[in-house]
Amino acid sequence: MRNEDRSLRKKAYEEINKYQKIVESDPHRQDYHLMPPVGLMNDPNGLIHWQGKYHVFFQWMPFKTGHGAKFWGHYTSRDLIHWIWEPIALTPSEWYEQNGCYSGSAVNHGGKLYVFYTGNVKNEKNERETYQCSAVSEDGVHFEKKGVVIHLPEGYSAHFRDPKVWKHEDKWYMVIGAQTQGDLGCAVLYTSDDLMVWELKGEISSSKENDYLGYMWECPDLFQLDGVDVFMFSPQGLEPQGMLYNNVHQSGYVIGELEYDRTVLHHGPFREIDRGFEFYAPQTTLDEDGRRILIGWMGVPDQDEEKQPTRSYKWIHNMTIPRELRVKKGKIHQSPVEELKKMRRNLFEKEDIHIKDESMHLSELDGDVMEVFLKFGTTDSCNCFEIDLFDYVKLSYQNETKEITIRRKTFDNKSTETRSCQISSLETLQMFIDQSSIELFVNDGAEVFTFRIFPDKKNAAIHFSSSGSVTFDIWKWDLIGYTYQTSEEAMRDANMNP
The missing domain is CATH 2.60.120.560 (Exo-inulinase; domain 1)
Known part of the structure; x- marks a missing residue:
């Protein structure tokens, strides 16, 4: 463990200990939603069912109730009711992530747990650099960083992040949320044989000037469910249209079929997956029972975060309850997971x-x-x-x-x-x-x-x-x-x- 990593961990744990009593005294502290022990929680990361445990990593800012150089916090559970706070998974300790270990995903390969995430870097002019990075763990708790696996390709702005990785047939695939240099949101596909060397295949879908769907697509997730391909993402820049798109940023999905050999997703219309005030950056995993489980962030970036009263108790935001997804008549239906009945x-x-x-x-x-x-x-x-x-x-x-x-x-x-x-x-x-x-x-x-x-x-x-x-x-x-x-x-x- 490098000195910078050790120092960041020590400071984060000191914040937990310093403010524990204040945090726990909040009458609005939740009873059955995952929350940060202190500070700010946002996107779920690395959601996976691995070796009999559900792992929920998450974006975490331990030092304030605002955004900044994010860590990866980590909870595990065997039954989605009893939760264990694990050691901090990632800290922004390396040059390629010094302004935050941003969102990403996790996969099982060869009995090891691999995570992929975006390293965020900003210079003295607040100009952004972005790197797609990896780390690996043998026990699901302690991670060895492998460094940068993908650099920013030509044609895209530095808003290029949130890798979601999965395996299809005998190859690994990664979809990344992106913004073109023409300020249009899109999703970019990579492929790999070994999770280390990645080849750019192209865009599977994008916002178009004549079919505008935002200037940036965050937190992509692509999976097969009930015989169709579902692409879930969080587009930014949609204007309200009656009952639609009334949050600052949205989350939703399209249903269709991904042609892997042609790198194109044929799909239907975009639908919001949640109609409420606070929902963003959902992520899913397939558990060992064959269920497609979703957890989302119960918040929206840039939307009245400064007005939430929990901030005076040194914490803000939480996750949704876990939900099982099914496709019925061309539309996603969400159900609270069966385990919650035990409560x-x-x-x-x-x-x-x-x-x-x-x-x-x-x-x-x-x-x-x-x-x-x-x-x-x-x-x-x-x-x-x-x-x-x-x-x-x-x-x-x-x-x-x-x-x-x-x-x-x-x-x-x-x-x-x-x-x-x-x-x-x-x-x-x-x-x-x-x-x-x-x-x-x-x-x-x-x-x-x-x-x-x-x-x-x-x-x-x-x-x-x-x-x-x-x-x-x-x-x-x-x-x-x-x-x-x-x-x-x-x-x-x-x-x-x-």
């Missing part, structure tokens, strides 16, 4: 609830860490159905327009903001509610809204109301949350006694 306690259920032109409060639903599931009868006689959660956020369904809308207070409480989409009908709503977030799955995950909430903790009530008549069944469980422990290796790294 359920204290079931409350009530069938055939009927309200008409009235408001209703069920005291059994009061709380702040729970799962709530609603199954609706016919809504033909209901003009509008609304759920008021904690006097902070309102969920409404307009039957005439088939629109579902989330309306919440802004983080500074000075106004309200909305996100909406259209659905064919209202069938089911599943809400995962934590101390400061809601993940809403509509119609068994055909649409999903992910967002943070910071209500007055004295108000734990949920109210239902309708204009017209609506009938539904309801199930509610309290959730016990994740359990955390620090690995012995991490404690030794932090000079603590295990």
